[in-house]
Amino acid sequence: xxxxxGFIEYxxxxxxxxxxxxxxxxxxxxxxPLSMEKQRLQxxxxxxxxxxxCQSGMMLGGMASGCQLHNLVPETNDLVYGGNWQxxxxxxxxTHCFPEFTSRVCPAxxxxxxxxxxxxEPVATKxxxxxxxxxxxxxxxxxxxxxxxxxGKKIAVVGSGPSGLAAALQLxxxxxxxxxxxxxxxxxxxxxxxxxxxxxxKSVIDRRLALMEEEGITFVTNADVGADVDAGxxxxxxxxxxxACGASNPRDIQVPGREAKGIYFAVDFLKSVTKSLLDSxxxxxxxxxxxxxxxxxxxxxxxxxxxxxxxxxLGAKSVVQLEMMPEPPKERAENNPWPQWPRILKTDYGQEExxxxxxxxxxxxxxxxxxxxxxxKGEVCQAKVVKLKSQKDEKSGRMQMVPVEGSEQLLSxxxxxxxxxxxxxxxxxxxxxxxxxxxxxxxxxKPDGYETSVSRVFTAGDMHRGQSLVVWAIxxxxxxxxxxxxxxxxxxxx
Ligand SMILES: Cc1cc2nc3c(=O)[nH]c(=O)nc-3n(C[C@H](O)[C@H](O)[C@H](O)COP(=O)(O)OP(=O)(O)OC[C@H]3O[C@@H](n4cnc5c(N)ncnc54)[C@H](O)[C@@H]3O)c2cc1C
Ligand code: SF4
Numbered sequence: 001x002x003x004x005x006g007f008i009e010y011x012x013x014x015x016x017x018x019x020x021x022x023x024x025x026x027x028x029x030x031x032x033p034l035s036m037e038k039q040r041l042q043x044x045x046x047x048x049x050x051x052x053x054c055q056s057g058m059m060l061g062g063m064a065s066g067c068q069l070h071n072l073v074p075e076t077n078d079l080v081y082g083g084n085w086q087x088x089x090x091x092x093x094x095t096h097c098f099p100e101f102t103s104r105v106c107p108a109x110x111x112x113x114x115x116x117x118x119x120x121e122p123v124a125t126k127x128x129x130x131x132x133x134x135x136x137x138x139x140x141x142x143x144x145x146x147x148x149x150x151x152g153k154k155i156a157v158v159g160s161g162p163s164g165l166a167a168a169l170q171l172x173x174x175x176x177x178x179x180x181x182x183x184x185x186x187x188x189x190x191x192x193x194x195x196x197x198x199x200x201x202k203s204v205i206d207r208r209l210a211l212m213e214e215e216g217i218t219f220v221t222n223a224d225v226g227a228d229v230d231a232g233x234x235x236x237x238x239x240x241x242x243x244a245c246g247a248s249n250p251r252d253i254q255v256p257g258r259e260a261k262g263i264y265f266a267v268d269f270l271k272s273v274t275k276s277l278l279d280s281x282x283x284x285x286x287x288x289x290x291x292x293x294x295x296x297x298x299x300x301x302x303x304x305x306x307x308x309x310x311x312x313x314l315g316a317k318s319v320v321q322l323e324m325m326p327e328p329p330k331e332r333a334e335n336n337p338w339p340q341w342p343r344i345l346k347t348d349y350g351q352e353e354x355x356x357x358x359x360x361x362x363x364x365x366x367x368x369x370x371x372x373x374x375x376x377k378g379e380v381c382q383a384k385v386v387k388l389k390s391q392k393d394e395k396s397g398r399m400q401m402v403p404v405e406g407s408e409q410l411l412s413x414x415x416x417x418x419x420x421x422x423x424x425x426x427x428x429x430x431x432x433x434x435x436x437x438x439x440x441x442x443x444x445x446k447p448d449g450y451e452t453s454v455s456r457v458f459t460a461g462d463m464h465r466g467q468s469l470v471v472w473a474i475x476x477x478x479x480x481x482x483x484x485x486x487x488x489x490x491x492x493x494x
Contacts, residue, residue: 001074002081006044012121013038020349020356024312027197027277029104030349036085039131042124043080045116046073053113053339054125057475063341066113068475069095069102073110073125080128089136092129097166097474098208100137101191103130104200106471113339137207144214147175153488156181156238158225158429161189162470163461164244165208166477167484168217170494174485178217179238183224186278189246191470193271196306198313198349202278226432235433240456240484243433243443244477247462249423253298257372260380264288266303266419273310291315294412296383298322299419300363302348307417308362309350319354319362320411324388324401327365366401370408372416383413422467433457442466450480451487458484 003009018030034042054073056066067073072091079088092099103126114122136142153176157164160182168178186192188205213219223229225245234241250265252258269288276287290311297307300323308319328345336343347361354362366388373382387407393400424441435452438444443452443459450458460480461473478494485492 001046001048002078003044004047006041006081007047007116007120007123010041010045012045012116012124013042014124014127020353023198024309024353024357027313029198029201033127033130033134036131036135039124039128040081040083043077043082043128046077046081046123046125047115048074048078049115053115054110054123056113056339057109061336061340063343064109064472065339065341067110068469068471069478071095071110071129073123076132077123077125077128080132085132085135086139086141088132089141092132097169097478098162099129099133100204100208101162101200102471102474103127103133104204105191105195107469109341109471112341118338142211144211145173146215147173149175150177151175151489153177153239154179154237155240155242155484156234157242157244158234159183159189159244159246159461159463160187160219161244161246161461161473162191163463163473163477163480164189164242165212166474167242167244167460167481168477169212169215170478170481171484172212172215172217174481174492174494176239176485176488180217180219181223181225181229181234182219182221183227183245185221185275187219187221190267193274194267194303194306196270196310197274197277198309199306202274226429231429231432235456239488240458241433242480242484243429243435243452243457243459243463244461244480245425245429245463247422247424247442247467249426249441250418251420251423253369253418253420255369255371257374257380260372260374261378262380262414263372263416263418266297266299266307266417269417270303270306270310273314287314288415289314290415292317293415295319295415295417296322296369296411296413297362297417297419298369299421300325300365301419301421304417304419305348305350307350307419308354311415311417312350312353312357316415318358318412320364320413321351321354321362322367322369322385323363323365324368325365326390327363368401368403370403372413373410379414380416381412381414383411383416385409385411422462424466425463429463435459440466450476450483456487 015031023030057068108126110125111122157168157180172178272287295311295316297304371384375381387404388401391402436444460476482494
């Protein structure tokens with residue numbers, strides 16, 4: 001620890017954030033990072049704790065606490081404080097493949113578990129990570145480094161989200177020849193076509209992909225494995241296959257009127273907007289429009305928030321976001337102590353923008369939709385909603401949310417976006433390879449394992465653990481790569 005009194009001397013300082021009313025006029029990232037000198041002082045706030053929960057990546061109280069990649073957080077923070085940026089970069093790359101993604105989109109499990117967060121503000125580890133990786137790009141320290149020796153083994157990775165990309169990068173580094181198959185027209189999975197551009201500018205993905213191609217990884221787009229590309233043919237051609245297809249089965253809202261026009265799944269909406277932005281800077285107008293519409297987002301989570309921010313940028317007239325659960329407390333509850341992940345109220349960027357523009361929080365808690373109402377043209381125009389209360393189910397004894405009698409109301413809604421979660425892996429890919437799925441419809445493996453019920457077929461990421469986070473997907477991709485390497489070579493040094 002370079003500065004024992006750093007956490008006392010320096011306040012937490014993070015990126016300058018563009019005013020909500022100004023940033024909703026564009027789709028670019030809106031955080032202006034600190035200068036390197038200021039960022040260095042943020043490194044000084046790290047206390048190098050004897051037990052650094054920030055890097056533990058443990059499950060506590062059923063939730064992940066600390067970095068799932070086990071980034072060597074106190075060490076990198078200290079190197080940042082010392083201005084040893086190049087060493088900090090090498091230290092970060094011991095555990096990570098893509099800090100440029102997590103340092104933009106990670107909820108920073110490390111910071112929630114930081115000791116400074118017990119009674120004050122956590123160390124700005126996520127922004128330190130961003131400063132390290134962006135400095136490394138700027139200074140030209142990141143260069144393509146193809147493996148010196150090839151093993152002659154061939155691996156197919158199906159799906160190009162963060163888990164597939166992490167697995168591909170690691171296995172290629174080891175000398176195996178890797179081909180990534182992607183159903184979509186562009187590489188990146190939900191990094192590309194889920195997370196909006198203002199959270200992760202897509203040039204950040206392209207910059208990394210160019211390096212990976214130079215290192216010898218082949219990317220094949222518009223290749224729907226299990227539909228256009230035969231699974232059996234892949235198993236013949238490749239020594240190992242990794243299924244990293246995500247958990248893209250959206251949970252539907254089955255209520256009367258669901259067939260009305262103007263009701264979409266969140267990811268279809270977000271994808272249409274990013275694709276139109278990337279294809280033509282919106283000139284083709286091939287996106288689901290929100291201009292002048294009363295937008296109803298069903299689902300109070302992060303995906304719902306991305307829909308709020310995107311709809312506002314497209315010129316929505318109003319935005320309401322329904323959440324079934326009660327509003328979380330502002331402070332940690334007694335049964336949710338540090339260093340557990342804090343179950344407290346968060347107001348994300350989209351909600352901040354709605355508050356700035358419309359003067360109120362878009363979230364309606366303990367509320368669900370019971371019916372969609374369509375006009376004569378069959379277009380959705382209203383939604384019937386009802387308040388919910390928590391009540392014990394007499395049979396099971398479990399608490400459940402039930403409607404409050406007489407609380408029904410009608411909301412104007414001419415664009416409805418369903419962001420109610422995901423149900424697991426898509427069946428056709430699993431069936432094409434004959435791999436078993438578990439009760440949660442994820443592809444099944446032994447606990448902490450990555451090989452499926454079919455020999456030579458592995459799985460990673462959301463397809464394996466269900467809809468999760470980018471940091472988890474990268475960890476799974478790296479661990480699946482290790483398992484594949486071990487099975488091919490009899491040992492692994494990944
Ligand atoms: C809207 C949204 C916003 C999110 N925001 C965040 C965030 O801010 N921070 C965060 O940490 N996490 C976020 N997440 C979660 C995160 O994006 C995922 O957990 C992560 O991308 C999972 O990575 P993956 O590689 O397992 O799968 P995915 O990213 O889902 O990638 C799977 C890929 O496989 C492809 N594929 C599927 N089937 C086939 C097939 N048969 N043949 C070929 N290719 C196929 C898909 O087209 C896709 O490109 C968000 C999720 C959503 C939906
Ligand atoms: S990947 Fe996420 S949890 Fe890990 S150090 Fe970076 S910001 Fe923190």
